[in-house]
Amino acid sequence: MKVLKFGGSSVASAKNFAKVVEIITKATEKDVCLVVLSAVQGTTDALIEVGRDAEKGNEEFREKIKLIEDRHFEIVRNLIPISQQSAILSFLKKRLNELESLCEGVFMLRELTARTLDRIVSFGEILSSNILAAKLNSLQIENIWKDTRELVQTDSKFGFAAVNFEATNLQIKDFFNSSNSKLFIVPGFIAADASGATTTLGRGGSDYTAAILAAAVSAKVLEIWTDVSGMMTADPRLVQTSRNIQHISYQEAMELSHFGAKVIYPPTIQPVMNKRIPVWIKNTFAPEDFGTLIEAETTLEKEAIRGISSIGKISVLSLEGSGMVGIPGFSKRLFDSLSRGHINVVLITQSSSEHSICVAVEEKYSSLAKEIVDSEFVYEISVGKIEPLKIENDLSILAVVGENMKNHPGVSGKMFGTLGHNGINIHAIAQGSSERNISAIISSKDVKKAINALHEEFFSGGEKQVNIFLVGIGTVGSKLIEQIRQQREYLRQNLRLNLRVVGVANSRQM
Missing domain, CATH: 3.40.1160.10 (Acetylglutamate kinase-like)
Incomplete structure (x- = not known):
């Protein structure tokens, strides 16, 4: 059937x-x-x-x-x-x-x-x-x-x-x-x-x-x-060069769907995964397109990662204080209090010093979370053992997902290096022991820039894209545009450089 x-x-x-x-x-x-x-x-x-x-x-x-x-x-x-x-x-x-x-x-x-x-x-x-x-x-x-x-x-x-x-x-x-x-x-x-x-x-x-x-x-x-014709390497609304993922594992699909890929509902995969039943995402309006086939195992491709995804409208809750160090039970009390408030925790990270613990929740629950957590730790706050819960809003979670990351050393270094080179500050980092997902919390205003930079780094095959905005399109400007057009294929094939004229302006209009 x-x-x-x-x-x-x-x-x-x-x-x-x-x-x-x-x-x-x-x-x-x-x-x-x-x-x-x-x-x-x-x-x-x-x-x-x-x-x-x-x-x-x-x-x-x-x-x-x-x-x-x-x-x-x-x-x-x-x-x-x-x-x-x-x-x-x-x-x-x-x-x-x-x-x-x-x-x-x-x-x-x-x-x-x-x-x-x-x-x-x-x-x-x-x-x-x-x-x-x-x-x-x-x-x-x-x-x-x-x-x-x-x-x-x-x-x-x-x-x-x-x-x-x-x-x-x-x-x-x-x-x-x-x-x-x-x-x-x-x-x-x-x-x-x-x-x-x-x-x-x-x-x-x-x-x-x-x-x-x-x-x-x-x-x-x-x-x-x-x-849509299956899952994409990134949200096509944010990344014009995103491409279709033809084959993906159950675990990778679950990671991407959890972190914002809306093609599939996250709990969907669990029942069929247990039976190793393939899931094929197809396009009703383009039935001949291959789509995305989700299976127990996929052939390992050369790319270290399978896709990049994000979740917006995130708040980071930070519980800090010297009174937490070496004292068991703080994390349990934090998560128990959030659970009683029916607040789902999206991401967790904790410093090895045990001085602080950060969790990410949906932004709409941040005020309720502060009220609940401060009430739970009212005594510790009053005697100065810990500080009142700190909240940072207007954040997003950026996730890089790939079953093949464990076979490619340096993926996290490349990810964070790319974000750093593009002036994108990281608020928190988390990675599972499966090495299938690296997540970073960044400012929501940086999401589009971050995803495009990472997509270019991991999926361009070494090709560097340079966007050009040309001010002045007289004789010199027109000749430059013509030269770019003539040399575009040569630059791409020999120098791995993709020049794109994304805008022009003169003294009268832009």
Whole structure:
């Protein structure tokens, strides 16, 4: 069996749905296929907004539900022949009426619990997956639609539920063993607790749904179809010369996804990694592109690193004081207090002198973290053993990732040397013992410059890029531009120098 997951951009319009159908049709010629669908792009956010408006007593929630209805109806009318629209339109209307009734209750009570919000956002994937099933039926392509709430069982932590894998795997195997269909359609993101209440797996959870199902049925491959052709060596919005990563290991993909690469949802890889099931990231809009294949092992390439990534909006919390030296338990108390505040620690670093410990958290939690930690150490602060928690904001984490780093001495020296040569100050450094990731905390304003400098250092093959801004484009300036154009290939091939004219100006305009 092959599992195919399509993201929200892949089903954002009738035209995109048609591309998805083409991909599925081709896949079912060779394999039994299980298709996992996200909500139509933007729908989950719209549903959250509907719930929040109802909670606030804002009557506009009804108009917003109508907009969701209109968008889905428009997709159906442009996708499915008129003679076959009535059943799916009736289904959509019934589900949207349920949504409105639910929101009316929230509106009356002025209360939106996590459980109710999960129920509200679940409608997105239910609507999109049923539209796909209806389109396939209109083409006389036999398929079975199955509600994932009957397959994936979780605990009752609404909003970010944890999967009960023992019960889930049993339910999935029972269902698929009892069916001989060649094509199954299921909604992603949603699940149910032991009592049948709707839960969700967190934002981006449709990838996770697909991985859970792929692992349970021992699929030969999990394909994640999105709007880009796989993972890149760096964010293409920041680095114009970034290139596609065709092969990458599970561990490298997890590192890159954790540190900001948004192509894949970080927990996705864990279930399939345990079963050594390949994950193939493909582009719905360019299906012939190779994409990125994530496997247990990849052939070691000559590059020391596989990719560069970053996370923005980070705060660094520093706990310092001579009273910490040689006294066990300070780190435990720090992390326990942050845990009680439900604050996730992104990065940890500590000096060998034990005089200080630094942790990185999301910037939005920095004030809460200071309040919690200062309260935890109120006695030690009052007697001068340690100082009040220090906070630095407007920071980002820069991560260089590569399985092959351990075979290339000097990677960290090259990384920090490059940052130093470009005048980029490092606030903190961390590296795991696996030598798969080197992370540095830098100022957010330096991220673009840092990533471009590192990408040039590690991926240019020794080629140096020089950007030229030319002021004065008269006779001399014009001749210089012509010389650069004529000599560009010679400079690149013989001197490994890439000259780029990035801007020109004269006395009148720039």
